[in-house]
Amino acid sequence: MYGLKQSPRAWFGRFTTAMKKFGYQHANTDHTLFIKHRAGKVTLLIIYVDDMIVTSDDTIEIEELQKRLASEFEMKDLGSLKYFLGVEVTRSKHGLFFSQRKYVMDLLADTGMLECKPADTPIVENHKLGVYVD
Structure with a gap:
């Protein structure tokens, strides 16, 4: 898909579909920010091109999200x-x-x-x- 004008949009569409499948919603303020509320805790993921930041007060959700994303996309955790x-x-x-x-x-x-x-x-x-x- 690299080199095609629609590839970033197609990739982000696929990423968004996966995030929604994992129970995340788009933030109203930024379409690259995904939010999930679970058991009184919040997990946030923001993505820019091919870099993302994940933060949460729920370490179990972070681990689950990393596993789910790795099953859908080629990823590397940079710590x-x-x-x-x-x-x-x-x-x-x-x-x-x-x-x-x-x-x-x-x-x-x-x-x-x-x-x-x-x-x-x-x-x-x-x-x-x-x-x-x-």
Whole structure:
């Protein structure tokens, strides 16, 4: 199917059919996000081209989903998320940290600007995000 204009649409249609068969629904906000609620727990899968992220508070559902997907598609589990769509993900005892350092460094190298001097930015450095309650 590679090389045909309809191949991505056909593949995604097949993937969507399989996900619905496994009990997942499309999210209203993003057609590449699939959600399953089971026994008070939630499992989420988002897919971009041939990469996907699966997360859940239900480890049994993750294992079952991996087995089902492997029976339908050729897949490889790359382990814990480290890099996705230009975003690096680092885990620590304090939580998850997201960074685009590698993406920016690659972009600077590609544009020949790696040796340029940095400039101050108007954004507050080391800003901590928090929950805003009105």
